[in-house]
Amino acid sequence: DLLRRAMGKKKVEEMAKQRASFVAGCAETHDIPEAQANRIFDLLEKFAGYGFNKSHAAAYAVVAYQTAWLKAHHPVEFLSAMCTNDMGDTSKLSVLIGEAKAMGIxxxxxxxxxxxxxxxxxxxxxxxxxxxxxxxxxxxxxxxxxxxxxxxxxxxxxxxxxxxxxxxxxxxxxxxxxxxxxxxxxxxxxxxxxxxxxxxxxxxxxxxxxxxxxxxxxxxxxxxxxxxxxxxxxxxxxxNMAEWPNAEKLAHEKELLGFYVSGHPLEPFLGLIDSYATHSVSQLAELPGRTIVRVAGLVSEVRRGISRKTDKPYCIATVEDLQAEFGVLCVNENYQKFNELLEVNQPLMFVGEVNNTEDVPKIFPQDIFPIEDAPKRFTKQVHLRFKVEGMPKDTLEGVRELAEAHHGSVPLYLCLRQPDGTSVFVEADERYNVAPGSEFQAAANDRFGPDTYYVKVDTDLPEPQRRFHKNVNRDSQ
Structure with missing residues (x-):
């Protein structure tokens, strides 16, 4: 029965151990030559990898065909039924709703x-x-x-x-x-x-x-x-009461429905994420191990505990954007540095090392901070872009007023677009260095038109750090 159990559990090492016993038993019981016994065992070993009996495979094929036909010809009804079947599992429900949106439903x-x-x-x-x-x-x-x-x-x-x-x-x-x-x-x-x-x-x-x-x-x-x-x-x-703050309204939707309906808490930050993150959350699963990334998301779940092995506290968070999610593990020094930041519904940016050894990508952080802090950390230059042709005479005075109202430490450049498509860059005096961010962006675009504001971002990332023992996560849970 050991061989049958090894096949059922798909244990490669156990199967290898059973080969000698099988060959010896074939020779002793049925006088089967060693070479032939090994060929028979090879067939058993191959089947143990992933084997179906034919009736089982045929039944699955029929069901697969039927569901594929329903999805192709009656997608609304099919996905409605699927959502109903999994409405108690919010993770599956989110996948199905994403599939519906991808199909234009x-x-x-x-x-x-x-x-x-x-x-x-x-x-x-x-x-x-x-x-x-x-x-x-x-x-x-x-x-x-x-x-x-x-x-x-x-x-x-x-x-x-x-x-x-x-x-x-x-x-x-x-x-x-x-x-x-x-x-x-x-x-x-x-x-x-x-x-x-x-x-x-x-x-x-x-x-x-x-x-x-x-x-x-x-x-x-x-x-x-x-x-x-x-x-x-x-x-x-x-x-006539005023509506709840948007974050509170969305938090209620997430709690009761399993996903956001009237918006997403990250929507106000999408411009910053697009400019300052080096990767999206959905890209993490495709990256080689130990890749350093700068990625942003919303904390959706936090678990804290004490490691049984080290007797030290740890924090495990789940972070999501509009398409995917990843995990964050904080122990030792990282726990002391970042624990207070990791709260549910907090929009944060993470700099750290990707680990893809599990189903959901995980990041071992080197830095965590609010998304709105990204401009002051990673902006190398701020550009204000203008078309020379038809540029109002008071434009430079407007730039001066804007720079003085948003004074900071980042160099300001004027990008003057010529009628022939070329651009001339003029660096402002350091007295007019500015503080990059959403407020300055909104003010510049409101005053001079959409897409006036542009930032040159520092995309350099730190080197991977020597980490704690690889089994700390397993031991801490």
């Missing part, structure tokens, strides 16, 4: 008036609508209650209308809060912050009205309020 956020229980085709089968049951904290019982009320009447027009028409035993405060934070109630015309603030008051009123209705009663105030606009019942202070 929009995956729309949940909507209280269009979503079904699961992911489903919508708008004539052209898009996929996120299922309400896929929102964390919203169970199928609550969804069924809302769909029953919606299908019996018209679309929900407001939070008050929703609370008055559904079974509040199934649709409670927790469910409503999850729906609002996930964006499913955006169609009601109020900010998410305002809708959350209205929940308690609206639920209380709906519960009271439902109790009166169940007793066959209607209050005097209820009859008087029947003809009043619904909004009059909600104070203006609750109706």
């Amino acid at each position: 929009d995956v729309l956020p949940p909507d209280i008036n269009e979503s079904r229980v699961n992911f489903a085709p919508a708008r004539g089968g052209e898009v996929i609508r996120y299922g309400l049951a896929a929102i964390k904290g919203v169970g199928e019982a609550a969804v069924e209650a809302m769909l029953e009320a919606r299908d019996e009447g018209e679309s929900f027009t407001s939070l008050n209308d929703l609370c008055h028409r559904v079974d509040l035993r199934a649709v409670n405060r927790k469910v409503l809060e999850a729906l609002i934070k996930a964006g499913a109630c955006d169609g009601f015309g109020h900010t998410r912050a305002s809708l959350v603030a209205q929940i308690e008051r609206t639920l209380s009123r709906a519960s009271s009205d439902a109790a009166d209705k169940a007793r066959g009663q209607e209050t005097l105030f209820g009859m008087l309020d029947a003809d009043q606009p619904e909004a009059d019942d909600i104070p203006a202070a609750l109706r």
Whole structure:
């Protein structure tokens, strides 16, 4: 049975050990010559590499053909079903949603008036609508209650209308809060912050009205309020609240849906990342081991602990951009230097060494810092680009004012583009050195036009450092 187990587990070393026993057994039991026994064992060894019986392989081939046909001819329905099947696994769900986008199919956020229980085709089968049951904290019982009320009447027009028409035993405060934070109630015309603030008051009123209705009663105030606009019942202070900061709004989406819907926290930094990062996250997996990179991303997960081997603290973070993710390991001195920076939802830039020995790339950092610090660290020159032809007379005065308003230590150059396509570079006096960054870029482009601002970036990277023992990660977990 040892040979069978070695084949099943695909253990090459164990298979090699069993060869001698197999050959000896063939000779002793069946008088099979050694050469022939070795040929038979070679067949077994090859099959152990990756072998299917024919019926098993045929069954898989049929399923592969069927799913490929569905994806090719009914992609919206196929991907809707796939998303529903994996809606409890956010990592798989993100892959499927990325696949949909690559195929030109929009995956729309949940909507209280269009979503079904699961992911489903919508708008004539052209898009996929996120299922309400896929929102964390919203169970199928609550969804069924809302769909029953919606299908019996018209679309929900407001939070008050929703609370008055559904079974509040199934649709409670927790469910409503999850729906609002996930964006499913955006169609009601109020900010998410305002809708959350209205929940308690609206639920209380709906519960009271439902109790009166169940007793066959209607209050005097209820009859008087029947003809009043619904909004009059909600104070203006609750109706007109400002929206949450974008980072908070997106954090709620990530928590409840598993991905960002109305944007991504890295979007404000994409210009800086494009200028100052040497690689994108998706490129890391293709790099040779020990390559030094400068890469940026958003911290999505942080785990801290104490190493069983060294009894020292460690930190393991997962960092993502809009397409892929990588891991970051901090131990020893790096833990002391970078631990406080590694917090969830922090946009950071990393300089370090790539390790691709596992499924997800990992970086051993030499430096970690906020993305907005990249310009002052790596900008060699700032260029302001102008077309000489038609350049206003007050341009140089405007440059002087801009440089004085953003004084710093980086040399400023004027790039004067000639009508024949050549460019002349003029270095400003060091008195007009500037502080590069998003503020200066926005000011320059607003004043002189898009693409005026350009930076020359230092792309030199440090040498790989001698690292800790390669098994520290395995021992620390």
